[in-house]
Amino acid sequence: MSTALVARPSPGTQVAAGPAGVMPAPRRRGLFRRVGSLRHTSPGRLELLLGLLVTLGVLAGLLAGITGAATSAGTSDLGDRAQPLLVEAETIYSALADADTTAAQAFLAGGLEPAALTQRYNDDLERATTAISAAARLTADGSEGAASVRALSNGVARYSALVATARADNRQGLPVGSSYLSAASDLNRQTLLPQAQNLFRTAQRGVHDGYRSAASIVWAGLLVVLILALAGALLLAQRYLSRTTHRTFNVPLVGATALTVVLAIGTVFVLVGQSSHLDQADKAGSTPVAQLAEARILALRERGDEALTLAAHGSGSQYTADFADASAQLTTALGNRYFTDDLRDKHKAYLAVHDKVSSLDAAGSYDDAVKLAISTPTGQTFEAVTAGIGSALDERKAAFNEQIHAAGRGLGLLGVLGPIAALAICVLAGMGIRARLQEYR
């Protein structure tokens, strides 16, 4: 390996400066011959051995540094950017969906908008805008996610302007207010929510990639191979020395070997630890977070469809169809192990109330259907579902943070101590072989 690096014959005439400061073309052939001729003499063979050990040591040190930096950067990117972006995307979606539902319910209530609904709408908008600005910081310029964030922040401004106009018209008793509200709702459902969903998908892909780059399999693999090669080379060197000289042990080389073993054990320990914590972060954190977030999105879609079906007053068959679709998906989603039976029961309770609302509406008791749909008990029944999902979501987020924090532990140390250990190995190898070389002077 060292000969290859130090004296690789040039295939062409044009040669750039090589890694080991290779001579210009005309002299290379001479250098190669000189290095090649080293193997014919005992001191020459020792020099070659030294070169091999030092090269392997330097490369192992370099790779330890790179691996430490890559895995630690990947892990903190996953923990500080990719996963939080997923959470923000879900917040944007649920806040906007809830704002739309709230606005539709206020419309259904008729008359003066109930103060509680106004407050809720304002809170939703605040949550959405806060999450959008947080997401803006978490997306790279020019990325797909950044485009979604831009569309969202523009759209939310237009959305809130339309709702404000609808409210002003409503206060003056102008029926056009309801048209503004439906324009706002269209903007929300046809532009904003799909963009939020797009951001959510982008973030999900980001998390997936994040796990890959956090593991940095290629660098970690190369590092392990090199450390093994270094250990092997050290052992071979010692066998050669004990055969050609009369000393059984070369103390500095034994030290170098011991240090290499320590480095190998440390590296494997850190990397295996990281990978098991990453696995845990994925299994106990990211995967359930994504599932729960999707479930909350579906639940909010149900409630929104219910309000819009009523607001459309008979022309809302597309909302009824969307409700059926969301509810089927949610029932399937709730079937997996991240959800409790309690949550499934709460969702069933809400579906029962919704069925009552639909049958009242279908039987012509529109006013009663509206009254039931926007009543406080119905609101509480539904919120029990989202709140249940929300608290499960918080638990999973905490689990993720804990695991990702644990996964990051020791990676920085590998990046710093790895190269230092490699340097020490090189120095020890140099000391051990130089002592033998001096015997030939």
Add this chain to the structure above:
Amino acid sequence: MRTRIGLAVVGTAAILLALAGCSGDSSALPGSATAPAPGATSPAPAAAPDTSCNPRASLKPAASLPPPGHMPAGTYMAKIQAQGRLILGTSQDTLLFSSRNPFTGKVEGFDVDMGRQIAQAIFGTPDKLQIKVIGYDKRVSSAMDGSVDIVADTMTANCKRWKDVNFSSIYYEAGQKVLVSSDSKAKSIDDLGGKKVCAASGSTSFDNIGKVKSKPIPVAKAAFGDCLVAFQQNEVDAISTDDTILAGMAAQDPYAKVVGSKFTEEPYGMAMSKSHPEFTAFVNAVLAKNRADGTWTATYKKWLGAFGPAPTPPVAEYK
């Protein structure tokens, strides 16, 4: 500014009195073009004449009305009585005709009252009415497929629609005009060449915009309320539909005015399925009674009284 709008409204009302036209739905159903009534006295609409029928002529009314709550067995009215309510298909954003009252959340207006009067005749109480909001482009199909019992939704009776549904006798006469912003110099739709003019998709108004010689650009929205939103957001330059609907919009926007004279005539009828003609005859009898006993005039005053004194009700024509 206020007085000018007042004048515009008064002008609208004056023309209303003369005789009016409509916003119909021109659902994509096969059939020939809209036709002016041969007997009509007002100027011919821009549509290609279709004299295949007299759209104003409906079925002869029932000789006598059964007492409320005792509909003859086997009739469609008995079926409605059994289902416990009359299902009326209408819109919720046509101010004065059928719009949602923001204070109460109830849909109300001239068209809704027409439905309430039919409910009154069937049940003895006008409240046994279920309102089902339908899209403008669903008016013909909703009446045909029985998803509603009757459609009263500023719907023009024309020969094309007569092929698919039965219309009641004419209960209102409207005509198409154009609404522009108060600082517009346009005097009529002819001055709006190349400008965007909005109408509800599926309405005859939308088709009529395309027939104007100066070639305005027709823009379709789901409902007329959406047209007003687009107008207020400067997405379109004008809205063109029946004078009555426009008057309702102008009343909501002090920066809008209705200009020009009616360039179509739109007689409104209530649409019902062809499969039970006895219901159409029944509805015509109810309308005839209400014309005679002043109910029609009272309804006009209630919703459209602001535009001037009530005209005489449209004269019913029968086949």
